[in-house]
Amino acid sequence: MNISINNISHNYGAVSALKSVNLTIPDGSLFGVIGPDGSGKTTLFRILATLIVPSEGEISIGDYDVVEDMRALRNQIGYMPGRFSLYLDLTVEENLQFFASIFGTSLEENRSLIDAVYKQIEPFKKRKAGALSGGMKQKLALSCALIHRPELLILDEPTTGVDAVSRREFWDLLDLIQKEGITTVVSTPYMDEAMRCSEVALLFDGELLANDDPKRLTQTAEINLWAVESDEIFKILQDFRKHDNVNWAFSFGEQIHVAVDKSLEEREASKIFDQYNDQIISAKRIEPGIEDLFIDLTEQEVEV
Structure with a gap:
């Protein structure tokens, strides 16, 4: 389903959670919404899932309007909120059967769609959801969101708090879901996950900073x-942060990434680091990643 987001704003009292956001999400894409806590990701997703009405603007999902066609649209959406929200005292199997019955279907009818996910949790089908590990809970929640074969899948930070192996497995599952033609919109604070999306939108303080293929964004930065x-x-x-020709500097593991004045040639820029020879082991120019781009854009916003 194509999604058209036009001038969406949303306020919680005096707090502006979203500020005139405009986006187009192509049909069948794996679309990532990237940003830190408080950037507006969850608010946008709750609007897309028809759970709240925007303060301003319009959103169309396929032929549906998120406000006027709210009830009809809900049958076409699979939504997985950031917080695990299934029934802890029901088993894996009972949760799936319950959510299937809500949409007038069954586990058997749509088993082919969730099979890749369900195979990993099927050995625990008699275990209560509250007793599952974090990664298994997320896979169960994904199965329940897919059980009625939605045209749009909305996942709000599905891998937050999950171990690295489970994160990777979860994204492998999203790749399989995309091949089924389901439009998937996923939010994450992890920049490495952004690179697995076909397109991303970078949000900060309720504003859209950039929107494009993640590789193209970094290549043109x-x-x-x-x-x-x-x-x-x-x-x-x-x-570095006090230096006149340094735009920003942040630690990245055992390194520091330093963005210097764009007008400086490589030889001129290297002279900045020559001043700290007694403290520096090495300094070399590198290509920016998606996290570097995000920092650069947010630093520009802060300056404004």
Whole structure:
């Protein structure tokens, strides 16, 4: 289902959670909404899932309007909220049967769609949902969201708090779901997951910063970026942030990523790091990743 989001804003009292967001989500895509806590991701998803009415703007999902066609649209949507919301005192099998019955279907009827997911939790089908591990809970929630074969799947931070292996397995499942032609909209605070999406939207403080193929976003980013290694990361980080020709500097594992003035040629930029030879092990220019791009865009927003 194609999704058209036009000038969507939403307020909670005096707080603006979304500010005139415009997006088009192509049919059949695996679309990522990326941003930190408080960026407006959950509010946008709750509007898409017809759970709240936007303060301003319009959203059409296929031929449906999210406000006027709310009840009809709900049959076409599978929604997995950020917080596990299935019945903890029901077993895996009972949860699936319950959600299938709500939509007038059965586990057997749509087994082929959820088979890749269900096979991983089927050995625990008699176990109560509350006794499952974090990764298994997410797979059960995904199965319940898919049980009625929706045309649109909305997943709000489905891998938050899940171990690295389960995160990777979950995204492998999303790749399979996309091949079924289901439009999938997923939010995540993890920048590495953004690279697995066919298209992403970067949100910050309720505003849309960028929207495109994640690889194209990083390839076209105009950031004069350097990776610095040092035994005195904290001290050198503070020094970089005070430098007139440094736009921003943040630690990335054992390195510091430093964005210097875009107008500086490589030789001129390297002179910045020469000033700290006694503290620096190495400094080299690198290509930005999606996290670097996000930091660069948010730093520009803060300056404005």
